[in-house]
Amino acid sequence: IPPYLIGKDRGMKWTAAAAVARAELGLVTVQPGVDTLGDIPENMRIALPQPGSIQHILLAMAADRELGDAGIFDNRLITLSHPDGLTALMAGTEVKTHFTSPPYLQKELMIPGARLILDGNEAFGGEFTFIIAVFSDDFIKSHPEELAGVRRAIQRGADWLNENPDEAAAFLADYYRMEESELGRIFHSAALSYGGDILGMEDFQDFMLKRGYLKNGLQDEELILP
Incomplete structure (x- = not known):
C-alpha cells in the first residue's frame, strides 16, 4: 500500500482494485x-x-x-x-x-x-x-469487462490458495527452494491469507501524511475501486 x-x-x-x-x-x-x-x-x-x-x-x-x-x-x-x-x-x-x-x-x-x-x-x-492489485485509470475506464474478469480471477486464485495450502506448497516449493513440508506449515499458519x-x-495514508511521506490526502473512493 x-x-x-x-x-x-x-x-x-x-x-x-483488489x-x-x-x-x-x-x-x-x-x-x-x-x-x-x-x-x-x-x-x-x-x-x-x-x-x-x-x-x-x-x-x-x-x-x-x-x-x-x-x-x-x-x-x-x-x-x-x-x-x-x-x-x-x-x-x-x-x-x-x-x-x-x-x-x-x-x-x-x-x-x-x-x-x-x-x-x-x-x-x-x-x-x-500486504499486496494489492492496481490498475491504470485508463484501463479501468476503457475495459470494464476485462477489469471485472481480472478481479474475479484474483479472488478465485485467492480462494484456491486459502483452501488448498498443501497443493500451493507443492507448486511453490522449488521456486522458494524450500521443502514442501516447511512451506506447507507457513501456508497452514496465520502468516498468510489471500483475497x-x-x-x-x-x-497508512494518515500516518504518511502526518510524517511527510505524502503531500496530498485523498478520499477512500479515490484510492480504492468499489
Whole structure:
C-alpha cells in the first residue's frame, strides 16, 4: 500500500482494485544485545526492499510510537531484495537486521541467534493488506469487462490458495527452494491469507501524511475501486 500511495501522490493515474494477500511481516536481527528498536545502534544498517516500501513505513510507524521519531532509521536503510537480504543476514557481515516477509521471515528465524524484534501487525496496530492489485485509470475506464474478469480471477486464485495450502506448497516449493513440508506449515499458519478486502489504506495514508511521506490526502473512493 505505501508504494501505491506514494505513486498516487506523485501523479500516477492508477487505482487499487483488489486485495491479493495479507502476510506476517517482521524485523529480524542476528545482532547480540538488540532486542528492541531502541537497542539498534546508530551504525547498524537495516535491510529492506526499498525506501517507501511497506516494510519502511511499518518501521517508521513503530519508531514514531516507540522512539518518538518516525524518521530515525531513514538514513540507515540498505536496499536489498528479500532473497538477498536473507543471504546477507546469514552471512552476518554488513547486514545484521532485515525487515522481510514470508517465507523469508520463517527461514531467517531458523538462523542460530536470530530473533524477531518487531512484528508487522504490532508496528501497524492491527491487520493490513500486504499486496494489492492496481490498475491504470485508463484501463479501468476503457475495459470494464476485462477489469471485472481480472478481479474475479484474483479472488478465485485467492480462494484456491486459502483452501488448498498443501497443493500451493507443492507448486511453490522449488521456486522458494524450500521443502514442501516447511512451506506447507507457513501456508497452514496465520502468516498468510489471500483475497478479501483491502485493509489499512486510510491508516497508512494518515500516518504518511502526518510524517511527510505524502503531500496530498485523498478520499477512500479515490484510492480504492468499489
